[in-house]
Amino acid sequence: MAGASLFFAALLPASPKTLARGLRRRDPQLLDGLIEQYQYRLYRYLFSLTGNREMAEDLFQETWIRVLDRGHQYDGRSKFEAWLFSIARHLVIDVSRKRAFESIDSLTVEPAAAEPSSWERVNSREVQAAIEESLGRLPAVYREVLVLRFQEDLALHEIAAIVDAPLATVKSRLYRGLETLRGLLGGME
């Protein structure tokens, strides 16, 4: 796996502009490389939004199909990952609508009382499970921005572009999310 990653990473173009040109050409090698390079980050983001492993896997594939179909729309002026996450997010919203949710806010994961939640199942370690449970309790809108800010290290304006919300809304969600998360993790001192 690591060898394959290095192989594909070596194939990847250096700049977003080169990337945009490759996507416009629907370059199969480039797409293979991108799938390999972004698999973890994209899957983690999708999982943070849906809290559901199977749904995240399906949406992961759909995201790349859409990257193939809409590659010509990426102009290379923004970070590729911001564009990629934006596509993924719209897919999640589409799925949510089909499942009669009204918005992404309603994708909040409710931890099951009897059996472990999807977040909990990801890793068996005690601390990890506790963090995941806390994350699972966070409303999806907060979880999403927290993941983008502190796991993906994206800038606030990039997050605003991905979630299609004003900068002030993003900041507000981050503040509230951080406060809620701090409260949820308080018992882990």
Next chain:
Amino acid sequence: MIGDPHETAKRLIAQDRVEGVSAQEREWLDRHLSECKDCERLAAGTDRAIALLRTVSISVPADLAERARLRVDLRTQEVDERRRWWWLPWTACTVSWAIGIVSAPYVWRAFSWLGHEAGVPTLVWKAGFALWWAAPALFAAGALLWERWDLPWYRTR
């Protein structure tokens, strides 16, 4: 700093982690944290929450990338196959238009004669001629719309 210093500190602690604070605010915050144990605990708790958030790792299914690549390959083949035959309606449309340009004067006369013979108003047979003239363009537009409508990614956004 005006107002309740603890509330100000609480706001700045979060602001510092989310978007940063000014040098002046930092200086005030550092001073306050060195004096106030509760606020210092709050700052430490916030840092810990962020640090824990950063440590979260999830296991990615081993064949996830492979499955995605397979789907992408299939889609590429599907689109390529569709595009392979896409020249046919466009060629037909172009030929039809070319014939339309060459035959326009004759068709105009034919429409005019038919209009007079049938006794229809001039506007009607002229509209008929315009429709005949625009038929290839309408067909092309229809085909293009059908193609776009038929591809699922145009439906969603």
